[in-house]
Amino acid sequence: MSIFYCVVANSHCPLAEYSNGGNKSMNDFAQKLLKKLNLAEDAVEAMDLDGKTYSYRVDNEVAYVCVTNAAFGKSSAALFLRHINQLFDTQFGIRGKATKLKLDMNRDFAPTLKKQMETFSSDKGAEKLQALKKDLDNVKTNVQENISEFMSVALSVLVNEDEGH
Helix, strand or coil: CCEEEEEEEECCCEEEEEECCCCHHHHHHHHHHHHHCCCCCCEEEEEEECCEEEEEEEECCEEEEEEEEHHHCHHHHHHHHHHHHHHHHHHHCCHHHHCCCCCCCHHHHHHHHHHHHHHHHCHHHHHHHHHHHHHHHHHHHHHHHHHHHHHHHHHHHHHHHHHHC
C-alpha cells in the first residue's frame, strides 16, 4: 500500500510536490493530468493506468493529485487528498490560489507531503484510514436513517393535515 507521488497546483503552476520513489513517466503523467483539469469546478476523481491509480481533487481552484498503487484504493486516495487539502488551506489559505511562482510553496509544504505520504502508506496509516472509512460509513448510515425518519414524520403530518380539511 503506497503513495508514490503527490502534487498541489493552481491554474498557473505546480505549487508543491513530493515523489516517493516513483518513476519519471508516472510523475510526468500526473503533471499532464493537472494541465487537463478544470480548476473552476470542484471535483474528486480517480483513474487506473499501468497498475497505478491517479487520483485528484479540485477544491477552490486548487488541484491535489496523487499517484498510488492499486492496493491503496480509490477511497483511501480520496481521503488522503482531502487531508492534504485541509493542511494546505490551513497553511497557505488564499495565497495558494493566487501565486504564479512555480513550486513557490515546495520548501514549506514538500516536507508535509512527505510525512503524510509516509503516514498514510504505513500499516498504522492503513488502520487510520480504515477507522476513518468506518466513521464515514456510520455517519452516512445515520444521515440516511434521519432522512427516512424525517420523511416519515413529514408524510404523517401531511396526511393528518389533509384528513383535517
